[in-house]
Amino acid sequence: MSEALLDIRDLKTWFATDGGVVRAVDGVDLRIERGETVGVVGESGCGKTVTARSVLKLIDMPPGRFAGGQILWQGRDLIPLPATEMDKIRSKEIAIVFQEPMTSLNPVYTVGDQIAEVLREHENLSRRQAIERAVEMLALVHIPNPKKRVHDYPHQFSGGMRQRVMIAMALSCRPKLLIADEPTTALDVTIQAQILELMQEMKDKFGMAIMLITHAMGVVAETCQRVVVMYAGKVVEEAPVEALFGNPRHPYTQGLIRSIPRVDRAAAHKERLEAIPGTVPSLLDPPPGCRFAQRCKSARDICTQGIPPLKEVTPGHFVRCVL
Amino acid sequence: MPGSTPASLSAELPTRPATAAPAKTPRFSPGLEAWRRFRRHKLAVASAVILLVMIVAIAFGPLVWRVPINEIDFTAKLEGPTLAHPFGTDDLGQDVLARLLYGGRISMAVGLCAMLVAALVGVLVGAVAGMSRGTVDAILMWLADLFLSLPQLPLLLLVIYLFRDALKAVFGPEGGIFIMIVIVIGGLRWMPVARLVRAQILSLREKEFVEAARALGASKMRQVVRHILPNALGPVIVAGTIDVAAAIISESTLSFLGLGFPPDVPTWGRVLFDAKDYLDIAPHWAMFPGAAIFLAVLSINFIGDGLRDALDPRRVL
């Protein structure tokens, strides 16, 4: 196998809390190739956001810490990297877009200044040059009248527009990987589609890889080539998108797919939407064995007796289940 | 709040679901839970002990240390600490320890009473403003803002300057000044409590259980007394605690400026005022009352901080 763009190996990101150590990410493996769009899905609290933030080392330490594993960026491990080296990668090579466009921009600077800040840091531009580039970026993400709006403050933009600004900021240095951490969750449905479309358009233009974190299976089906399903801090299934939707192997994945509302089927068969019973187990004190066993309909004794390995069932399709 | 996780992560970190570890998180009653949180604030606990010792000392000290506070003995004037006078003597040979024990009662009493006045006025104004809204609310809050921007010490001095003789005539030199100081200090410190109570009412009004009470036809008065005030109690207690400290400082400041209690009432500030001109020959005389004020105020402030952790965990400041 050739060297991947990003290769996360057995990553463990743990948090110290009052009640003990929370193993938010507990042995995650994840590969992203150049130009590829990988979806990372799972319920709230499954560790997908922590994984994403770990890549850029945006975890507050303490209470967080890396308890093990590697984050190989083009073959180089980021975990031991000193802060100054890490800063050369942030935004320049790996950029991130967050869930909340309303709070992700600093209210006291103009959007132009905030985009320019990245450019001045990484490309040594003067303030004027950087603002010019910021105008170009705003135009690229279809903000009307960018020359004027570049001097506006974030509160003068709507949520969807702010997310466009965030994307413009993230892409301003042409990163090789864009991490999108639930970029559409906080937006109206109509705006969501526009933002996804914009990301697709940007990808066609710049050719960067995308790591798309989401809990919406529909979004994954539309945009990704490969999907990683996470549950309780672990990867439970990984497959090309067609294989995952066509032949989901892990009971949890099956549950997730069944819980997508399908207008066509609901109307035709009066089918009820299926929910997965129970909640994510405590990561303070994870149950032994398969972490999904408690909620799994087909669980057997063997499921609670040791964590099942991630095995390849068909080429490129991995699943962590004994069944 | 050691161990609190940053807000941005809390969405992703499971917040200990109750079903997962039922054995590990025993249910505490609110009081016990508050006590548990208070105990974690080590300095607050230590301060509570210190304050308790001071209160016991001023309450029972004069019964044990039976040296009169006004026994003049010129042969022993301005002496440093000795066995006969553990805190030394002043310029008239009076025992400083006895005077501080006695004066402490007044300093503490002023602090407590002023806090009560402030809390009472504050709760009243806050409750009226919060329940009535509209013009009354606007006027009361404007008044609170106005009072917040009054220069307190100058005003305090002005009021005392203008009224002291009249009150002295009615209540005697000690009673008059006591009542005046308590009312004025209390009357200038009600604003934070009023704002707290009003804010609590505004937010609680919309909560389900108050809605429920309203739906059941509870009167406004009943809503406030039964449902809203108990919920606003935590922040009010915290503000009240800090008010005690502030009132003690205010009283000491007045006495220190020679405008508080008369010389025969040895509050801590008054002793300090008398001692300050002898700083070069009898520093102990000033150090003991100063340390007493400092220790009392510091421990009350720390207790307030601990109470804030215990009763009002959301506020950071």
Added chain:
Amino acid sequence: MSRQYLIRRLLIAIPSLLGISVVLFCVLALAPGDPFGELVTNPAIPPEVAAALRAKFGLDDPVWTRYVHWLMAMLQGDWGFSFVSRMNVDKLILQRLPTTLVVIGAAQLLAIVVALPVGVLAATRPYSVFDQVANTLAFIGFSLPTFFTGLLLILVFSIKLDWLPFVFRDDINATGLQWLWEQVKQSIMPVTVLGLFQGASLVRFVRSAVLDVVRLDYVTTARSKGIGEGKVVVKHVVRTALIPVVTLVALQMPIVFGGAIVTEQIFRIPGIGSLLISSILANDTPVVMGVTFVFACLVVLFNLIADVLYAWLDPRIAFR
């Protein structure tokens, strides 16, 4: 910042000033023995002056007319005459005011210089040893009454070490650098007392404001930009944390003035604070009134400055 905003703030300050003047007037009017009348009945005043004063104050008019008269007189700078100092009150206060402002200003500066870095460092390393030490010292700082710190400093630096003078003099017999040095020397202790007291509360304000900001999303955004932790803290954290701090500092001003009065009294600084005390002790009513009013105006003024600073720091306000 828009000019409109400035004008609106100025207009809002007027009712506050009026309110304060009403409070002052009420205190005066309610006071037994009629402080205005005291002047008139003062035997040291010739009868014709007394009659003139009586007419001027309109002592027999209804209360609100008296208030308007009094306010008009105050507005026209007619603040009365100090019988103790034998000069007009406004002139007397103007003479003393600069000293007070210099001391308060220097103390405020010291407070900011000390508290800003300490508060920021403490908040960026929450619950570290540094944070705990800073927090404890801050508590000690604002629990120490200014009069006690003042006496302690005098005891150590004037009496024991004999380094600094403990009586402030405004008639220093020197010129040029020598004069400046003497000024600095005699200002060190008062400014330190006031500044550290102010700084102690400021540390807590800054720390909690920074703690509030540090966990906000846009700080994570800033961190993801790779601009280095220093720039993240200064440009994104401290810059926004200053906004609430400005308001809190303005709210502290009445307390600062209280501290200034005490400090001036301890070190015998000839400012308006010590003037207030000496006038009270000498029953010099017009001066007491005047100084109290000046303090009130200063508080309103500082609130106004804080509002303007606030709008300057927070673009969301100015656009409203």
